Amino acid sequence: MSIKKLGPEELLALDKFSVDEGHPHILVDKSICATCTAQVCLVVCPARCYRLKDDAVNFEYAGCLECGTCRVMCTGKGVTSWNYPRATFGVTFRCS
Amino acid sequence: MAEDKFDAIVVGAGPAGSACAYTLAKQGKNVLLLERGNAAGNKNVSGGRLYTYALELLEPGMYKRAPLQRKIIREQIMLLNERGATTVDYFNPGFGEEVPQSYSVVRAELDEWFAGEVESHGATVASGVLVDELIEENGKIVGIRSGDDEMRADIVVAADGVNSLLGQKAGLFPDVTAHAVGLGVKETIELPDSLISARFGVKDDEGAARVAIGCTDGISGGAFLYTNKGSVSIGIVFNLVQAAKQKRQVQDIFQDFKMHPAIQPLIEGGTSVEYGAHLVPELGYSGIPKRLHREGFLVVGDAAQFGINTGLIIRGMDLAIVSGLAAAQAILKSTKPSETGELYTKQLEALLLTANERAYENFHNIFEISRIFNAYPKLANEAMQFLFTVDGKVPKPMLKGLLGVLRKNATFGQLAADGWKAYRSL
Numbered sequence: 001m002s003i004k005k006l007g008p009e010e011l012l013a014l015d016k017f018s019v020d021e022g023h024p025h026i027l028v029d030k031s032i033c034a035t036c037t038a039q040v041c042l043v044v045c046p047a048r049c050y051r052l053k054d055d056a057v058n059f060e061y062a063g064c065l066e067c068g069t070c071r072v073m074c075t076g077k078g079v080t081s082w083n084y085p086r087a088t089f090g091v092t093f094r095c096s
Numbered sequence: 097m098a099e100d101k102f103d104a105i106v107v108g109a110g111p112a113g114s115a116c117a118y119t120l121a122k123q124g125k126n127v128l129l130l131e132r133g134n135a136a137g138n139k140n141v142s143g144g145r146l147y148t149y150a151l152e153l154l155e156p157g158m159y160k161r162a163p164l165q166r167k168i169i170r171e172q173i174m175l176l177n178e179r180g181a182t183t184v185d186y187f188n189p190g191f192g193e194e195v196p197q198s199y200s201v202v203r204a205e206l207d208e209w210f211a212g213e214v215e216s217h218g219a220t221v222a223s224g225v226l227v228d229e230l231i232e233e234n235g236k237i238v239g240i241r242s243g244d245d246e247m248r249a250d251i252v253v254a255a256d257g258v259n260s261l262l263g264q265k266a267g268l269f270p271d272v273t274a275h276a277v278g279l280g281v282k283e284t285i286e287l288p289d290s291l292i293s294a295r296f297g298v299k300d301d302e303g304a305a306r307v308a309i310g311c312t313d314g315i316s317g318g319a320f321l322y323t324n325k326g327s328v329s330i331g332i333v334f335n336l337v338q339a340a341k342q343k344r345q346v347q348d349i350f351q352d353f354k355m356h357p358a359i360q361p362l363i364e365g366g367t368s369v370e371y372g373a374h375l376v377p378e379l380g381y382s383g384i385p386k387r388l389h390r391e392g393f394l395v396v397g398d399a400a401q402f403g404i405n406t407g408l409i410i411r412g413m414d415l416a417i418v419s420g421l422a423a424a425q426a427i428l429k430s431t432k433p434s435e436t437g438e439l440y441t442k443q444l445e446a447l448l449l450t451a452n453e454r455a456y457e458n459f460h461n462i463f464e465i466s467r468i469f470n471a472y473p474k475l476a477n478e479a480m481q482f483l484f485t486v487d488g489k490v491p492k493p494m495l496k497g498l499l500g501v502l503r504k505n506a507t508f509g510q511l512a513a514d515g516w517k518a519y520r521s522l
Binding site: 002003008014015040042043044067071072083086087088095 | 132133134137138139140141142202203204224225226242243258259261271272273274277279281282283284285327329334336339340342343344345346347351352354355360363364365366368369370371372373374375
């Protein structure tokens with residue numbers, strides 16, 4: 001194996017996730033995000049759960065690392081609810 | 097479901113929660129330790145290095161049983177520019193003698209072991225349990241709710257980490273703000289021990305800890321590198337306020353650091369096995385909430401924002417353990433519920449946690465000097481380049497050359513201002 005620059009999908013593929021289908025632990029109101037000019041989530045989310053799709057902020061909770069950055073940094077209040085995933089779901093770190 | 101009543105419920109099986117539950121269980125208390133991960137450590141990420149004194153405080157010799165990685169005897173500081181690196185390498189085998197000062201750790205292993213220790217003293221450890229709510233009666237916290245289950249105790253200890261939703265629910269403090277926390281990102285890279293030891297100049301049970309600046313696109317923050325057994329932890333901690341003011345994704349900045357010509361050879365041949373992220377309390381003493389207790393409720397560890405970061409020394413887990421111990425001692429000493437909180441404050445002082453935090457009270461102000469993260473690492477490398485370049489041409493006089501490098505990167509006014517700010521912070 002050689003060390004190389006890893007893209008967002010490659011980085012998340014290293015981790016073990018158990019996705020709570022249909023139960024997002026973070027709620028994002030896209031209509032609020034549409035009016036947000038800062039959109040800092042795009043830059044600071046270390047899992048890149050927030051990305052632009054057709055010029056709109058799109059949120060995908062499946063690869064969330066549960067760090068809390070978006071909750072702390074969301075200036076536009078588009079993150080309307082932030083919780084940890086229900087027990088047994090979410091990311092499992094095995095060697096960090 | 098039938099109600100259970102415990103002497104104490106500890107929420108979160110990280111170092112703070114486990115230290116608290118361990119001490120209580122050892123003294124015969126009926127303790128419930130709850131962990132939202134499927135096993136303790138599953139949700140936790142840290143650099144990480146543990147300063148051993150904290151485990152010694154909890155129980156002398158305990159560190160010998162712990163799954164620690166390498167004892168850190170090499171401290172390295174790296175100043176990076178685009179392609180170059182100037183490294184200060186401090187080797188002190190004394191740090192590894194008697195009770196070694198610090199060890200690199202892998203949280204999945206450490207936390208699971210720690211929870212096991214708690215269990216061995218008769219506590220109930222329940223993993224895969226997310227605490228949703230606190231139960232409050234007559235102005236006192238009397239238990240927790242998880243789904244449809246209610247569990248009650250004389251005291252609830254919140255060791256639920258930097259985001260401490262429970263501390264907020266108890267009304268003790270508002271949510272953390274952007275300037276109070278840093279964002280740490282980290283990759284774990286497996287590498288044979290023989291390569292790690294050779295590349296970092298240590299024996300197989302010894303390790304190096306490295307911090308690096310000049311690799312964050314000018315954002316206040318720094319990188320870290322810890323040698324473990326069979327792996328290397330590499331990452332960056334970013335100031336979030338500044339990260340939000342620029343346009344590059346933090347992941348990209350981190351990956352570029354990993355591929356820096358002075359870093360990549362250290363991990364070459366390795367295998368990336370995990371990527372994690374976590375918030376880090378950044379403000380030290382001034383970031384600690386004024387209220388860490390109310391009747392029936394104590395806050396410990398990251399949840400209380402205990403942290404010390406001097407850029408060279410990064411402490412969190414040791415303070416977590418000390419605070420967990422302080423909470424347990426307060427609970428054990430307390431003769432009535434209303435005095436436990438004040439006793440906790442006193443124990444934090446008695447165990448010197450408060451004094452340690454105060455000693456670095458203004459230190460975080462130093463990280464507002466933006467040139468530390470860009471201009472000064474550049475300056476160091478350009479000065480080195482000037483000093484070491486031999487190309488057959490007539491070299492500039494030494495002083496003139498160095499002054500030229502200096503002026504290119506900072507004015508004397510800036511140097512004086514930064515020097516004054518640094519002086520005031522120290």
